[in-house]
Amino acid sequence: MSLLKACGSVALPLLLVSIVVVTVGIDRGLFWWRWWRLPDQRRRLSAEQLRAAGTLQERQLLLQRWRYAMAQGEPLLQAAVLVAPMLGLLGTVLGLMNVLRTLGPQLLLPSSSPLVGYADVLASTVVGLQLALLALVLAQLNRGLRHWQLQHLELLALELRP
DSSP: OOHHHHHGGGHHHHHHHHHHHHHHHHHHHHHHHHHHSSHHHHHHHHHHHHHHSOSHHHHHHHHHHHHHHHHTTHHHHHHHHHHHHHHHHHHHHHHHHHHHHHHTTTTOOOTTSOGGGGGGGGHHHHHHHHHHHHHHHHHHHHHHHHHHHHHHHHHHHHHHOO
16 A cells, blocks of 8 residues: 555645655755865855954854854754644544444454555554654754854854954
8 A cells, every 4th residue: 555545634744744854954954065065164264254244243143144044944844843743643543533434333344354454544653753753853953063063153253353
């Protein structure tokens, strides 16, 4: 049975959430790859930009711009951490309701359908949990990298202060 069919009515929302998570993950990966591609050049460029920003207010604005650029996509990942497992559970509950409806009032398995097929109602929960885990890892990784780099940049800004 295909995964989309197993997820039932929540297949499309789970697919959309997965597209968002993968897209943000790729975007953040490319951002950090470009950030570290030439670390010495990045350090020099950052120092030059901070030096060019003469006042403390201009330096704080520059640091805020970097902070914003580094944090892009995190709200989407945080939303996916919450929404994906809920969608998965909703799909499982709807699937279980359908299974119970199929079993009838006496809860008897029809002789024509094997019991193995009924386990597919859990597919949406598995997909939702996997998406939430991926989104959580990506969000925490981005948050950690952002925190680490901003500490270096803030220290550099303090060292350059006249």
